[in-house]
Amino acid sequence: MPDEDAPGGPSHGIVASEKYLTLNESCNLLPLESDMVKMISRVGRGTRRCLVIAGMASVLTACGGSSGDTVPLGDQDFDNDDIINSLDPDADGDLILDSEDNFVDLDLDGFDDRTGETEAEANASDVPGDEDNDGFTDVSETNQCGSENGTDNNSSTATWDDNCVIKRSTVNGQFADSLYSVGVQRVAFCTGFGTGDDYTAFADGEYGPGSEAAVQAFQRAEGLTDDGIVGPQTWARLQARVEVLTPGVVDSTPDAMGFSTGACAGIPMFYQFTTASGDGLSLVRGGWELAKNQPNADQRLPFSIGSPFNQLD
Numbered sequence: 289m290p291d292e293d294a295p296g297g298p299s300h301g302i303v304a305s306e307k308y309l310t311l312n313e314s315c316n317l318l319p320l321e322s323d324m325v326k327m328i329s330r331v332g333r334g335t336r337r338c339l340v341i342a343g344m345a346s347v348l349t350a351c352g353g354s355s356g357d358t359v360p361l362g363d364q365d366f367d368n369d370d371i372i373n374s375l376d377p378d379a380d381g382d383l384i385l386d387s388e389d390n391f392v393d394l395d396l397d398g399f400d401d402r403t404g405e406t407e408a409e410a411n412a413s414d415v416p417g418d419e420d421n422d423g424f425t426d427v428s429e430t431n432q433c434g435s436e437n438g439t440d441n442n443s444s445t446a447t448w449d450d451n452c453v454i455k456r457s458t459v460n461g462q463f464a465d466s467l468y469s470v471g472v473q474r475v476a477f478c479t480g481f482g483t484g485d486d487y488t489a490f491a492d493g494e495y496g497p498g499s500e501a502a503v504q505a506f507q508r509a510e511g512l513t514d515d516g517i518v519g520p521q522t523w524a525r526l527q528a529r530v531e532v533l534t535p536g537v538v539d540s541t542p543d544a545m546g547f548s549t550g551a552c553a554g555i556p557m558f559y560q561f562t563t564a565s566g567d568g569l570s571l572v573r574g575g576w577e578l579a580k581n582q583p584n585a586d587q588r589l590p591f592s593i594g595s596p597f598n599q600l601d
């Protein structure tokens with residue numbers, strides 16, 4: 289009869305010898321020298337036997353047992369902020385409230401814990417033509433203003449009424465932060481509807497609540513609906529306030545455009561190009577550009593949906 293204490297002997301749950309711990313017949317032998325186990329020696333029937341205390345729950349579980357101390361996912365603290373997952377409004381710690389987060393994967397299985405979607409599936413946009421998943425239809429050569437109304441994303445024509453619509457991001461404004469917003473803010477400020485003492489501080493290209501309030505005041509003064517949205521009519525009224533400061537050279541350099549009175553008097557805010565008509569008897573006004581802030585107002589930028597950040601000075 290085989291010695292039941294030997295490595296090759298029968299297995300009854302947990303049995304050990306002086307050199308090996310056998311957990312069961314489907315598991316590998318574990319050296320006793322491991323600090324995962326403690327041995328307590330005793331003598332019985334003239335044979336040295338051992339009682340084994342296993343300290344590793346993972347070992348027991350791997351052999352078909354259970355540690356009995358598995359913590360439910362809701363009671364764990366994924367992001368180590370001392371708030372258990374079930375009570376944590378941002379359980380995964382990505383600074384997005386889980387109620388607004390498209391993808392939460394606390395068990396790290398690669399799928400959203402609520403919907404079972406992959407991260408790519410969870411973040412996929414349902415907006416037509418939105419390949420970059422930003423929630424807006426992508427700008428293209430045939431669709432210059434993306435999800436917004438308008439047909440001109442760089443003020444390439446003589447009039448502003450075809451420029452892309454500008455509105456706050458809180459009402460899904462695609463171009464709230466843009467060089468177009470700089471132009472809107474400059475006209476609003478320089479005609480008395482902005483706040484502060486310096487147009488460069490007000491006209492930063494971020495169309496937020498202060499800009500919206502200024503545009504609403506401008507719209508009321510112009511007899512327009514004061515919704516704070518810069519659409520065709522508001523664009524046209526904004527342009528009508530701008531005047532020529534210094535004529536340029538036809539077919540060569542643009543006219544410097546701005547305001548002759550008020551807080552911005554004499555400072556170039558925009559530039560507009562002119563060309564000669566076919567018969568040479570008249571001027572044809574063309575597209576617009578934006579002036580940089582003082583003291584670099586002689587330098588030009590696109591008047592467009594482009595980013596305003598680190599561009600104006």
